[in-house]
Ligand SMILES: *[C@@H]1O[C@H](CO)[C@@H](O)[C@H](O)[C@H]1NC(C)=O
């Protein structure tokens with residue numbers, strides 16, 4: 001129990017410290033959070049990470065209210081204000097804009113996240129602050145706080161349970177696979193029996209039991225997953241083990257709380273009749289099996305060769321693997337339907353709905369994972385991502401389509417590390433003069449790709465070198481416009497030789513222009529090939545094809561950006577890459593609250609603009625290959641500074657040769 005308390009506490013501490021509430025004054029000497037008053041959160045000053053805590057709380061509230069409504073689901077639109085209070089958990093006093101029956105309404109609710117030792121993340125409740133609040137019909141009266149259906153409070157203490165309980169059997173089966181997957185043993189363990197079962201109703205069930213497992217001759221490999229004794233004979237070497245397991249089954253998902261295995265103290269007695277540790281009346285008799293098999297004196301009735309250790313084989317009756325008086329026995333268990341060839345975790349709860357999609361995704365993108373463990377992990381990531389995709393889809397104001405791109409099996413953190421890399425330093429080193437905005441009338445749409453000054457979409461690979469691609473893309477366009485020759489230029493030169501920037505760890509186009517001038521120019525892609533990792537600088541000045549004379553800082557006004565672009569060529573920009581990991585097409589238009597215009601993390605290139613079904617957009621060249629987005633391009637709403645695309649617009653300048 002102690003562990004859960006500590007875990008629960010750690011979760012709270014983590015939450016509270018990320019809320020910024022745990023200061024010297026807010027904790028007692030023991031480090032316990034103290035009761036305190038509300039503190040107002042200034043949404044404009046928060047980092048997006050902190051803001052996400054409140055958005056998460058608001059979304060929890062919406063989710064709970066949607067559990068109650070019979071009509072159209074309520075849709076979260078915007079946080080208006082948030083106050084927080086540390087209790088044994090956190091109270092969020094939230095004012096938010098909510099779409100109720102297609103009407104935008106302001107709701108004022110109290111969302112409570114109570115620390116609950118039994119439930120990771122605690123329990124949530126929501127209550128409207130007044131009875132005439134538009135959200136009031138979907139929350140309960142203040143005195144009878146609505147506890148989220150899915151995270152009900154602890155209902156009862158721990159009780160005994162039978163190993164025949166179907167829930168126990170499924171849990172044991174899941175635990176066995178989990179233990180095998182965590183084991184570095186070469187050989188697979190199979191289940192011999194389940195004992196000391198305790199069951200507790202929590203948010204779902206907590207099961208605690210002891211598993212006795214036996215080593216087999218099957219390798220502990222994915223292809224042997226779910227195999228039992230008849231396919232995996234018990235090995236004569238290896239150790240029988242006893243594993244103490246505590247797990248939670250909630251929302252159709254199993255979560256291991258703790259488990260520990262040690263060699264079993266019970267020694268199998270060869271030749272003995274005590275394989276199930278129950279006294280049998282008659283040696284050699286058939287009293288422990290249920291059916292008379294006609295062979296008196298033979299020990300076949302339980303399908304177990306005696307004279308062997310005590311492992312129980314699969315029972316004859318598959319529908320009732322544990323017949324009534326075999327409480328101590330458990331068969332090795334397989335998952336019915338033979339659906340076990342894809343190595344995906346079964347019983348994976350809500351993820352089950354994404355299995356087909358994951359299989360299609362793997363086929364489409366030729367994904368091969370090195371091990372079962374890796375594949376299972378990637379499936380879980382995929383599943384979480386697909387949930388996010390639904391959310392992004394729901395929240396986009398434009399026509400964007402989000403889905404399983406080739407990056408759909410990466411966590412956001414992995415993705416950030418490998419594919420983003422715009423580093424905005426605190427004290428910006430390069431400053432460039434403001435660009436002159438041409439006083440021209442420009443057409444309704446313009447696409448520089450049609451004018452032979454844009455190279456095909458490139459692929460940065462797993463290197464945070466987007467800034468280098470944004471830079472070369474711009475320089476390629478400038479050179480082609482001024483000197484009528486389109487070169488594909490070298491990003492690797494920048495990754496290796498630009499010492500102002502940080503190679504695969506990120507950089508800035510504004511600094512790269514400066515570095516190119518210092519170096520003496522850019523080589524071609526062909527002469528200085530892209531490797532996608534940091535290497536020693538191999539710059540060769542005699543191979544330089546393009547030199548720069550300076551750079552300019554372009555307006556943040558999107559009308560002026562379009563005028564400049566039409567007259568002068570593609571613009572290097574920084575953008576917040578929110579949801580780009582899952583962009584498939586359409587015109588992206590995320591809300592500002594999710595896509596902070598001040599958090600630029602990706603360098604790309606605007607090559608044109610237009611209007612599609614009434615929506616004005618920018619066409620943006622990305623560097624994630626042409627099999628991402630719209631043939632490698634990202635179309636983003638034009639006109640309201642979406643995702644900060646107008647915050648860092650620059651271009652190199654070149655002289656006529
Ligand atoms: C460009 O101009 C803006 C102000 O309009 C300024 O904040 C920014 O630092 C400038 N950037 C460069 C690289 O000169």
Ligand SMILES: *[C@@H]1O[C@H](CO)[C@@H](O)[C@H](O)[C@H]1NC(C)=O
Nearest residue numbers: 527538539540541542543544
């Ligand atoms: C630099 O490039 C030139 C022209 O391709 C070549 O002749 C020379 O060997 C190169 N130098 C080095 C050090 O690679």
Ligand SMILES: *[C@@H]1O[C@H](CO)[C@@H](O)[C@H](O)[C@H]1NC(C)=O
Nearest residue numbers: 437556557558559560561563
């Ligand atoms: C943007 O620039 C255009 C053209 O110079 C101007 O008419 C417009 O008022 C500017 N918009 C803002 C918000 O400054």
